[in-house]
Amino acid sequence: MMERQFDLAIIGAGMIGSSAAWLAKQRHPEWRIVLLDRSLAGYGASLYAASLEIPFGHTPLRRDLVRRSQRIFGEFQQVLPGLPRCEIAVEGLVEAADVEKLLSGFLDGNESHRARPEDEADLLRRYSGLIIPPRQVYLKGWVGSRAFRNEIAPQIAYAFSQKVGASLRQGTAVLDVVLEAERFVLSLSQGEKVQAQRVLIATGPWAMPGRIGEAARDAGIRIKKVAAFHLNKCPKPNASNLHFFSDDAFLLPQPEVGRWLMSFRSNEWDVNPRSEKMIISQADLAVATAILEKYMPTWIPHIQGGQVFCDAYTSTGDPIGKRVTGWPGCVIAGAASGSGFRLGPGIAEMALELLETNN
Structure with missing residues (x-):
């Protein structure tokens, strides 16, 4: 029987979502975490990206995210030495x-x-x-x-899924998210519902309906x-x-x-x-x-x-990591402006910090 109660649900298994799942499990091994994606992990915008990482950022926030991502990529490489990534x-x-x-x-x-x-x-x-x-x-x-087979996000997602209390559900769309009695209820495309204490929205260009979509539009995405x-x-x-x-x-x-x-x-x-x-x-x-x-x-x-x-x-080019107003424990992260590979791990860490300080 599939688990239906989680400490954290992450919607979107691209570079940001997969990195967030792995980081959250490293920091909080006791958490039950589910990573959901309407397709396969890494098969959204991440599949088509150039997968190039350069030490550059137009703004102070982007430079901070580049530094974070460089450190986290190093951590990934230690755990997954076969990652198809090389210097250029x-x-x-x-x-x-x-x-x-x-x-x-x-x-x-x-x-x-x-x-x-x-x-x-x-x-x-x-x-x-x-x-x-x-x-x-x-x-x-x-x-x-650079990564030369666009396999970074899928491999990170798979490494996460092998940990105790981790669940990767691919081909599973989240149709709606509502807050009921201080827990989030996610309605899934297979007809089931799961509950989570925290939710991270990392769907990239695929907009969520309802309150989440409104939060994205309010953020200027x-x-x-x-x-x-x-x-x-x-x-x-x-x-x-x-x-x-x-x-x-x-x-x-x-x-x-x-x-x-x-x-x-x-x-x-x-x-x-x-x-x-x-x-x-x-x-x-x-x-x-x-x-x-x-x-x-x-x-x-x-x-x-x-x-x-x-x-x-976004209009400034800065990615976002922000709490959804009125929904404690729900964070939306993304808007990497075409730099999801380079900034994704850093955005994931920034979003996770918001979830940690909110609970």
């Missing part, structure tokens, strides 16, 4: 007028990343066809990491399309992650599938993750082509399909 060099081009602002966002924030003329020559040698536009500066020397193209060009060994910072785009080598991923900013807002708009459009192609025309025009013919998903954003 990070470098890029930026308008000279934006250099100081950009450097202030990196965790070390120093001037040592300004490249020398011989460094530029090496960059041009490594990236055939690359153009350094006038008034742009080459910066280098950061180290990030909006859903935006995220697009990336595949470039059918095999990366060289030890290829770097190359950013075009002033154009909010980057190239990420994916040698395991013989291609590059080109990520860029899409400006389609208020989309539905189940919408027919979740395809590559002519507008997407025009944006990507314009960026490549500026920096790497000889790479344009290598565009060959891509991937599209959506994510939750």
